[in-house]
Amino acid sequence: MDQPKLHADQLRSDPRVAEAKRLLRAALAEHTASLTRRDPTPELAGDYDAMLTQFAELRGNPLYYPFLGSGIGRGSLVELADGSVKYDMISGIGVHVCGHSMPELIDVLTDAALEDTVMQGNLQQNVESLEVCRRLLTMACRQGAALDHCFLTSSGAMANENALKILFQYRPGSNRILAFDNAFAGRSLVLSQVTDRPLYRAGLPATIPVDFVPFFDHHRPDESLRDAAAALQMYLSRYPGAHCGFMMELVQGEGGYRTAPREFFVALCKELRAADVPIYFDEIQTFGRTLAPFAYQMLQLDAYADMVTVGKMTQVCATLYGNAMNPKPGLLSQTFTASTTALLAAKFILDKLESGGFYGPEGRNEQIHRRFCERFEKLNQKRPDVIRGPWGIGGMVAFTALDGSPASAKRVLHELFAAGVIAFAAGADPTRIRFLPSLLAVTDEEIDAVCEILERTLLRLHEE
């Protein structure tokens, strides 16, 4: 017997919807075709400055960049409301993986616009929530990680908050957490303690004791492993049974795009296993960007993944964990899980990442990385005082510019912005420059054009 067709399916397959999408695509193609990098339009400067001033007053602080998008772009190019068109090499700090105005994504967002509600919630959600949970878990367990559950939420900070609640409930009596030096975990009251930046918790009460373990130092690999193992041992024996888990970024994002070899993590994970302390990989910035969908897969740490959080590129954020940790009813909930657009986009993006040849030593992420690095290395050989590595990993690209001080990083970023490239800072000592390109959109030509602007800008600033 034929399945009865839902009204929703009838709407989706209505030829008028297909025709509307065709018209939207045609209009989009026409209006994006001539977008190329461009300086601001002088006639728009007055209104643009007035908007920025008013926004600064309303927010109570100026924006980091004078960036207000107009709502259109093409690939890595984005148009601002001052008429300028820039190369977006930071993609909303790793969120806009499809770049700007991607036609296929606009189709998906049109489907989302036809759904009945703007937001999806815990009490009432549409079928896409199930689909996104299923896909995330399938990807996460592909190499054997024992993750059974996926709880969706609307920000990375909430995914981490949910993970901490689960861990504390799972380890009754625990009241502390382990994390690495230079960790970044998010902006809530609790996570601002786990984040290793005093400025980000200035004036806030101490909500949770955090024991910081030194991260790998590639200048002194053996000693740094010994230091980290000794610090971990010291905390485990000083506070037996008190840690809910060890929260790790396998590639430190805000901390400066540092990573470590597998042996470093394995040594610590073995200690944690022996002490029965859960291992928690925060993949909010790394998900999708390294040489496997998850950084723990790239490093073959699947057996140690007790708790995993994702966000940014997934559009919807999530906490993944095993059966043993399933929390008691009542612990987790919230009004919003995500917007309908975010859920449909998440499905589309996960499909693309799985099928698009992004991973492995010859995958697109590595190709993107290499294309940047070859240019950086050439300049470094001639001018090591202008640019230095390490360069990050996969779609997390970084370098130290000029003297690496916070002030010169800020100057480089603002000069790059004015010259048409949007990047951001990472880390404190040195303060590095990072690129998080739109992996599904960025082209080799765009990378070359960005490197040209970067080289010119750095050399000019060095002379000044």
Ligand SMILES: Cc1ncc(COP(=O)(O)O)c(C=O)c1O
């Ligand atoms: C590793 C890591 N964890 C957590 C977060 C917090 O995510 P969100 O800003 O979506 O709350 C971030 C954001 O940059 C991050 O990089």
